[in-house]
Amino acid sequence: MATIRDVAKQAKVSVATVSRVLNKKGYVSKEAEEAVLKAIKMLDYRPNSVARTLYNKSSGMIGLVVPDITNPFFPELARAVEDVALTYGYTVVLCNTDEMVEKEKKYFEALKQKYVDGIILTTSSLSTEDYDRLELPIVALDRELGDNIPTVVSNNRQGAREATEHLIHRGCRYLAHFRGPVGVAPADERYLGFKEVAEQHEIPYKVVNADFHIDKAESAANELLTNTPLIDGVFAGSDVTAAGVMKAAHTLNFSIPDQLKVIGFDGIPLGSMLVPPLSTIEQSIYKMGALSSRLLIKQIEKKPIDAMYYDLPTKLVIRGTT
The missing domain is CATH 3.40.50.2300 (Response regulator)
Known part of the structure; x- marks a missing residue:
């Protein structure tokens, strides 16, 4: 395997000149640069990436x-x-x-x-x-x-508002929001958008934390739907959360969408694979x-x-x- 010294010898320049060409730092004459590049190609020289990283303080x-x-x-x-x-x-x-x-x-x-x-x-x-x-x-x-x-x-808040308006337009009269982690901006914005619309329409609602996790969402939905069976619309803070809610609803024999309507947030491919396919707020x-x-x-x-x-x-x- 060729070394930088072999390239310098072949190009009839110093090792420092080869180094300047490789790292694109410092002055090198046009003739010297062409000789170095020709030698690199002829010898199939491959620079030591670790050494270049240390020299440039850059790794690509x-x-x-x-x-x-x-x-x-x-x-x-x-x-x-x-x-x-x-x-x-x-x-x-x-x-x-x-x-x-x-x-x-x-x-x-x-x-x-x-x-x-x-x-x-x-x-x-x-x-x-x-x-x-x-x-x-x-x-x-x-x-x-x-x-x-x-x-x-x-635009998490506007997306959440649209999801909540959609549930109400579809006839839901008791809503639940399965929100993401408190303090995480997207989760907070989606919660605020949901809350604004529900209160604007004077629709009663429950909010539970699911942390964007399918297992937590399923567990929380099992408990909520058992204790509050009149809930007929769910805005889940993510599509993964919505999948957990749907799993719990199936276990409890809630018919979707007849008894319970569910909408998620994200627009990941998983949503279209669920049965029934998941309504969602799609992000780009x-x-x-x-x-x-x-x-x-x-x-x-x-x-x-x-x-x-x-x-x-x-x-x-x-x-x-x-």
Whole structure:
């Protein structure tokens, strides 16, 4: 295997000149650059990526930090981030925190040691000051972390309002909202949108916490529907949560949509596979991930960003559960 010294010898230049050509740093004459590139091709020389990373303090890698990779929403985001990153020559490192503060901190330490060029965050366990201390380009995806961090979200409150209006329009007169984690911006916004519409129409409602987990949603729905069987409409904070509610309803012999109407939020493929297919508020998941990737790469490459905050619209998708 050829070494950098072999390239220098073949091109009749110094090792330092070869290094400047490889790292695109420092002056190199046109003739010397052409000789080095010709020697690299002739010898099939492949630079030591670890050495280049240490030299440049750059790895060509992007960190994508997600709270729960088992939630189908996040693999869809990851696919979009990766697709765009690869077209610009970056690779993506996926970090799953399980919503644990210590795990998130360990990942940040590891990513910094690997000299990642930037991070896309879909978690919000730490403070804005903690993220500032990373001293890395950051984009907040599906979260809001501070005014100084570029942010890409969906219009969660408006989507929740539309979901709740849809249930009422379909004749529901006693609603329940299975919300996500308290303190997580998308969950809080969806709760507020639901609450505003239910109170505006003077519709009685219950709110239970399901944390965007199918098992917690099923358990909570079993208890709620047993104790409050008059509930006839459910707005679930995610499609995964809605699946848990539907599972509990089936166990309790609630007919969907005749006795109980259910609508979710996200628009993941899982929803169309359920029986009956799930009505949902669809997010532009792929667009969110792709936009986040482009925003981060612009920061890394010191290019201007058009805006710091992107709030993408949602869409009501009506299926069999309503």
